[in-house]
Every structure is written in C-alpha cells, then in structure tokens.
Amino acid sequence: MTFTEFSINNIRRNTNSYLGYFFSMLISSSLLFSFNMFVNHPDLDISLFDDYIILTMKVTTIIIYLFLFLFVFYSASVFLKSRNKEFGILYTIGISKRQVKKMIFIENLVMNILASVLGILVGLVFAKIVLIVISSLIGIKPLEFYIPIKSIGIIILYFTLISILTSYFIYYVVREDKVIKLLKGTQMPKPEPKSSPILAILCVILLVVAYCRAVTVTELELVNRILPVTSMVIVGTYLLFSQFSVFVMKKVKDNKVLYKKNINMLCIANLHYKIKDNTRILFLVTITSAVAFTAIGSVYSYWKDQINQVELAYPQSIFYATEREKSNGTDTGIYKGRVELLESLLEKENIPYDKVEGEIKVVFSKNRNEPIKIIKESDYIQLAKGKELEIIDLKNNEAISLSKSNSKKNYNIINIDNRGIKVKHESKSVMPAYYSVYVVKDDFYNSINSDYIENKFVAIDTKDYMKTLDISKNFEKVCKNDVGYKFLSKSIIVDYGKVAYSVLLFLAIFIGLIFFVTSSSFLYNKLYTDCQEDKKKYRNLNKIGLTYKEIKKISTIEISTLFLLPYIVAVIHSTFALLALKNALDVDVASSSFLVMGSFFIVSFLYFLIVRQGYLNEIKGELID
Incomplete structure (x- = not known):
C-alpha cells in the first residue's frame, strides 16, 4: 500500500468525523458556484446596475472567499486536534514529519476537490432554477x-488553493516535538474554568451602552455611531461567553441546594466547561448570525417598504427646477422650454396631470455657512392639495420646516434677513427629500433684502406615476447635458430602486446562507469532537447507575445551549441594530425582521433536532443498557 493509498484510507476511516465538514464544504461550493455563474453570465447587463451595486457585488465576493478560507482553516484545525492520539501513534511508530505533512495535504486536497466538484455538479443540476429565481428576484x-x-475553473482553483494553504498552516498543530501530548489526545485534564468579575461586569456595561446608543441614534449620528457600537458589541459578545457566562455558572454551582438537586450537578458542571471550551465557536457563530440577520433584515425591510419610502420622499410624480448658484447662472428660457416639453409629452400620451409652478429663494446669511431655501405660503398651499396635509396657519415671524425632523437643518429658530423666525415642523413634506425648505408668508418672502437667488420649479402630479416612466426617461435623455437644473421622477426612482434593492437583497441572502452553513458546520465539527470524549464519560456514568433517560436530558440541555444560545444572542444584537435603522431612517423593520429571524430559527431548530438525534444514537451505542 502506497502512502497516498494510506492517506485516502484514512479519510474512509474518519468518514463520520469528516461528514459535517464535507457537506458544509459541498453546500458552500455549490452556493459559491451559483453566485459566480450568475455574476459571469454572458447575458447579464452590468450596465443595469449603478457603480455602488457593482462595488457591493465585488466586496461580497471578497468577503465570501476570505470567510470560506477562515472556515476551512478553523474547521480542519479543530478536526485534526481531535486526532492528536492518532498522530502521536504515527510519530511513535516512526512516521516522519514530512510524511505527516504529506498525509494532511492529501486528505485536505481530496476532501476539498471532491466537495468542490460535487458542489459544481449540484449547482449545474439546479442552475436553471437558480437563474430563474435570481432573475425574478x-x-x-x-x-x-x-x-x-x-466559474467551474474559479471554484476548483479556489478550493485547491484553500487545501494547499490550510495544509501548510494546520501542520503546525501536530508537530512531532509534542508526541507525549499527542498520545494523551483529548484526555488531558482540564483546569476549572475561571472568570474575572471585572470583565463580567464590563461585558454587561459594553452591551447595555451599545444597545442604548443604538436605539437613540438619529440619521445624523448613524454613520458616526456604527463603528463604536459595533466594536462594543463584538467585544461584549466575546466577554459574554468567555467571562460573564462562566461567572454566572460559577455562581449557580455555589448554590448547593440547586447544584445537588437530581442531575443538576452533571448538567451545570458540563455546561461550565463546555461554554468555556467553546467560547470561540459560540462567539463566531453569534457574530456571523447577527451579521446575517441584520443584513438580510435591513435590506429586506427597504426592499419591502420601497414604495412607501419613495412616496414619502418624493411627493410629486415629476419635479423639475432650476438650481442657479449665481444670479446669472441659468437661462430661464431653457426652463420654460423644458416645462413645455414635459407638458407636451404628457398630453401626447393622454396622461392627465396637475401642475404647480413656483419659486424657491436661496437666501444667503453672514451668520450661517450655508444658505436657506424658502418658498411662499401660497405655493405651499397649492403643493399641499391632495397630500392629506393640514394647512398650518402662519404668522409673519413663523416658518414651516419641510425637512426631516432628524436633519441637521432642523432648527427651532432660524435667522432670515436678520430676522428671527420661529420654526414649526411638518412631518409630511410637499417637496422632494432633496430639498430642505422653509415655508414663509408671502409678504415676508417678497420683502427679503438679503442677497438671494430665485430659482423656479414645476411640480407635476399624475394619478398613476408609473405611466410616466417612458416619458421621464426620454425627458432625462433630452436634458442630460443641461447645467443648473434638477429633474426628479418618482417612476424612475422606483424602477431603479427595484433593481438596486433586489440585487442587494440577493447579496444579503447569499452571504447569509454562506454564514449559516459554515456556522452550522462549526458547531457540528465541535460536537463530533466532544462526542468521542462524551462516549467514554457517559459509559462510565451508566455503569454506576445513570440511565439513558437522564443522559438524554443532560445531552439535550448541552446541545441546545451550543446550538440555540448563539441564535438567541444574535437575535438580540440584530433586534437592536434594526431598531437603530428604524429610528434613524424611519423604516418599518418589524414584519421583515420577524420573517427573517423566524425562518432562521425554524431551520436552526430542525438542524438541532437532527444533530441531537445523531449524537444520542452515538452515545446510546456505548451504553450497557
């Protein structure tokens, strides 16, 4: 038998231990292949997507490639550590360091290439369905x-490179100068888990502060708070599993009445060690799950609520305005011609419409870095017709703010023309979100003495704004070279948003699936490694009277903690992240987040039941009754 045959036989002997790792690799390679097949499709018109969508696709691809490499490396290292005794024996009988390195390389290469080839075949079988679903989405x-x-070449090359790189790094886990330690395998005694009360308290402080900062965020603060809040959550999550949970378990053990009741001693003692031993895995699964929930939940919320968001941000079907920066910056004759063109296009298609024309004064002030835009109350009343707005009665020293309540341009008192003006706020705007405008009395508007520029605008409303899509696109082509104008079409924004948000949703779902599959594999691999020790432990306990029913109860508690605790923590993290999104950007996230997290919970729970049953079957086979 050659050494290569010996290595391949090793894979056959360790089929059960490789099973979870292999299937997760197969699913991952299949998903990655499907993604590459879509991105590289010859009929896919990339010009349909904006630059930031294309950039997001590239970043997503890089994240997935890096994450899969880390997943393979970590999973393989955990698995090889469970075979310490096997490697110790091989070193003892004279196998060389080079041969062990070669064996690890062959095993990894065979597993990775086999998983990638089968993944490609699975991807090809379902390719037509996948392409239809993605195209429809x-x-x-x-x-x-x-x-x-x-795509086939990319996947095979990628997984071949992964096997080479991971084999090189993982080899150092089983170096021959640790033969005695290797021979002891995983049977070496473990010290009692210890925790720091200070770090446990720090964990609580970090998470509470992060959650409070998340739910109180505004649109202006959102970008500045993302990094510090995310950092606090990541550090807090690690301390939650490494310090706080161990601290709590220690306190539970100190409660002798509870600790010595029935099988609690075994449950609590086992959990005390398992949570500490699995800190990294619990942490990784929690963070990846939280990222998946938040990404899919937020994008799905936007995708689902897109029409409502556009309705709020762009009240009119079509809005066209001059945007002069200087008093002589625009030829108003062009404006008049463009308005006439719009009307003629609408009339040609027999689309009835309502039109409001008005002016926007851009007033400059020495006390402000940026000018203030104001419109007449009479124009505001015309724009508000049919918008279900209660007309606010204004006085000469008052103004209505049509900007968002959490915008940096929202003031209680503003200074216009050296006069202090009290500001009232209107949640429903009659101007596009692009404009931060104040409504003032007509007399006040006409009496401005400060430097100002007066721009013109036309707002057009139709019963079904999507019927104006072709008109808007044609008008946009005509005006593409115009300077000093702003054209906003609700139909174009909705049409573009459908594609943009759908692509982002596809990317979020895809990366979420990759994270879920790899996270599930982390847990399976670790559980299988622990199962080899648990068999001996429960066999000995069974000999002294512990029944299978009691073992089943203990095992269920332990496995559910490993599988469901990260999910629960991830749900809490994601809930606060989505609440931050709701508060900052006024997006309805409740139904979307419930659907996303509920779907993941159902799949996670089914996976837990399957793994639990397999684990119990392994344990039951070792018992004497």
Missing part, C-alpha cells in the same frame, strides 16, 4: 442556462 429578463467554464 432582481426584476430582469430570465437568464438562459449555460455551461460556465470560467
């Missing part, structure tokens, strides 16, 4: 099936 013409030679 992002709202484009269904893509035809094709043989993606480039």
Whole structure:
C-alpha cells in the first residue's frame, strides 16, 4: 500500500468525523458556484446596475472567499486536534514529519476537490432554477442556462488553493516535538474554568451602552455611531461567553441546594466547561448570525417598504427646477422650454396631470455657512392639495420646516434677513427629500433684502406615476447635458430602486446562507469532537447507575445551549441594530425582521433536532443498557 493509498484510507476511516465538514464544504461550493455563474453570465447587463451595486457585488465576493478560507482553516484545525492520539501513534511508530505533512495535504486536497466538484455538479443540476429565481428576484429578463467554464475553473482553483494553504498552516498543530501530548489526545485534564468579575461586569456595561446608543441614534449620528457600537458589541459578545457566562455558572454551582438537586450537578458542571471550551465557536457563530440577520433584515425591510419610502420622499410624480448658484447662472428660457416639453409629452400620451409652478429663494446669511431655501405660503398651499396635509396657519415671524425632523437643518429658530423666525415642523413634506425648505408668508418672502437667488420649479402630479416612466426617461435623455437644473421622477426612482434593492437583497441572502452553513458546520465539527470524549464519560456514568433517560436530558440541555444560545444572542444584537435603522431612517423593520429571524430559527431548530438525534444514537451505542 502506497502512502497516498494510506492517506485516502484514512479519510474512509474518519468518514463520520469528516461528514459535517464535507457537506458544509459541498453546500458552500455549490452556493459559491451559483453566485459566480450568475455574476459571469454572458447575458447579464452590468450596465443595469449603478457603480455602488457593482462595488457591493465585488466586496461580497471578497468577503465570501476570505470567510470560506477562515472556515476551512478553523474547521480542519479543530478536526485534526481531535486526532492528536492518532498522530502521536504515527510519530511513535516512526512516521516522519514530512510524511505527516504529506498525509494532511492529501486528505485536505481530496476532501476539498471532491466537495468542490460535487458542489459544481449540484449547482449545474439546479442552475436553471437558480437563474430563474435570481432573475425574478432582481426584476430582469430570465437568464438562459449555460455551461460556465470560467466559474467551474474559479471554484476548483479556489478550493485547491484553500487545501494547499490550510495544509501548510494546520501542520503546525501536530508537530512531532509534542508526541507525549499527542498520545494523551483529548484526555488531558482540564483546569476549572475561571472568570474575572471585572470583565463580567464590563461585558454587561459594553452591551447595555451599545444597545442604548443604538436605539437613540438619529440619521445624523448613524454613520458616526456604527463603528463604536459595533466594536462594543463584538467585544461584549466575546466577554459574554468567555467571562460573564462562566461567572454566572460559577455562581449557580455555589448554590448547593440547586447544584445537588437530581442531575443538576452533571448538567451545570458540563455546561461550565463546555461554554468555556467553546467560547470561540459560540462567539463566531453569534457574530456571523447577527451579521446575517441584520443584513438580510435591513435590506429586506427597504426592499419591502420601497414604495412607501419613495412616496414619502418624493411627493410629486415629476419635479423639475432650476438650481442657479449665481444670479446669472441659468437661462430661464431653457426652463420654460423644458416645462413645455414635459407638458407636451404628457398630453401626447393622454396622461392627465396637475401642475404647480413656483419659486424657491436661496437666501444667503453672514451668520450661517450655508444658505436657506424658502418658498411662499401660497405655493405651499397649492403643493399641499391632495397630500392629506393640514394647512398650518402662519404668522409673519413663523416658518414651516419641510425637512426631516432628524436633519441637521432642523432648527427651532432660524435667522432670515436678520430676522428671527420661529420654526414649526411638518412631518409630511410637499417637496422632494432633496430639498430642505422653509415655508414663509408671502409678504415676508417678497420683502427679503438679503442677497438671494430665485430659482423656479414645476411640480407635476399624475394619478398613476408609473405611466410616466417612458416619458421621464426620454425627458432625462433630452436634458442630460443641461447645467443648473434638477429633474426628479418618482417612476424612475422606483424602477431603479427595484433593481438596486433586489440585487442587494440577493447579496444579503447569499452571504447569509454562506454564514449559516459554515456556522452550522462549526458547531457540528465541535460536537463530533466532544462526542468521542462524551462516549467514554457517559459509559462510565451508566455503569454506576445513570440511565439513558437522564443522559438524554443532560445531552439535550448541552446541545441546545451550543446550538440555540448563539441564535438567541444574535437575535438580540440584530433586534437592536434594526431598531437603530428604524429610528434613524424611519423604516418599518418589524414584519421583515420577524420573517427573517423566524425562518432562521425554524431551520436552526430542525438542524438541532437532527444533530441531537445523531449524537444520542452515538452515545446510546456505548451504553450497557
């Protein structure tokens, strides 16, 4: 028997231990292949997507490639550590360091290439369905099936490189100068888990502060708070598993009445060690799950609520305005011609419409770095018709703010033309979100003495704004070279948003699936490693009277803690993240987050039941009754 045959036989002997790792690799390679097949499809028109969508696709690809490498490396290292005794014996009988390195390389290479090839085959089998689903999701013409030679080459090359790199790094886990330690395998006694009360308290402080900062965030503060809040949550989560949970378990053990009741001693003692031993895995699974929940939940919320968001941000079907920076910056004759063109296009298509024309004064002040935009009360009343707005009665020293309540341009008192003006706030705007405008009395508007520029605007409303899509696109082409104008079409914004948010949703779901599959594999691999020790432990306990029913109860508590605790913590993290999104950007996230987290919970729970049953079958086979 050659050494290569010996290495391949080793894989056959360790089939059960490799099973979870292999299937997660197979699913991951299949998902990655499907993603590459879509991105590299010859009929996919990338010009449909904006630059930031293309950039997001590239970043997503890089994240997935890096994450899969870390997943393979970590999973393989955990698995090889469980075979310490096997490697110790091999070193004892004279196998060389080079041969062990070669064996690890062959095993990894065979497993990775086999998983990638089968993953590609699975991807090809479901390719047509996948392409139809993705095309339908992002709202484009269904893509035809094709043989993606480039994608096949990328996947095989990637997983081959992974096997080479991981084999090189993982080899140092089983170096021959640790033979005695290797021979003892995983049976070496473990010290009692210890925790620091200070770090446990710090964990609580970090998470509470992060949650409070998240739910009180405004639109202005959102970007500045993301990094510090995320950092606090990450550090707090690690301390939660490494310090706080161990601290709590120690306190529970100190309660002798509870600790010595029935099988609590075994449950609590086992959990005390298992949570500490699995700190890294629990941490990784929690963070990856939280990222998946938050990404999918937030994008799905936007995707689902897109029409409502556009309705709020862009009240009119079409809005066209001059944007002069200087008094002589624009030829108003062009403006008049463009308005006439819009009207003629609408009339040609027999689309009835309501039109409001008005002016916007851009007033400059020495006391402010940026000018103030104001419109007449009479224009505001015309714009408000049909918008279900209660007309606010204004006085000469008052103004209505049409900007968002959490905008940096929202003042209680503003200074216009050296006069202090009290500001009232209107949550429903009659101007596009692009404009931060104040409504003032007509007399006040006409009496401005400060430096100002007066721009013109036309707001057009139709019963069904999507019927104006072709008109808006044609008008946009005509005006593409115009300088000093702003054209906003609700139909174009909705049409573009459908594609943009659909692509982002696809990317979020895809990366969420990758994270879920790899996280589940982390847990399976670790559970299988522990199972080899647990068999001996429960066999000995069974000999002295512990029944299978009691073992089943203990095991269920332990496995559910490993599988469901990260999910619960991730749900809490994601809930606060989505609440921050709701408060800052006024997006309805409740139904979307419930659907996303509920779906993941159902799959996680089913996976837990399957793994639990397999684990119990392994344990039961070792018992004497």
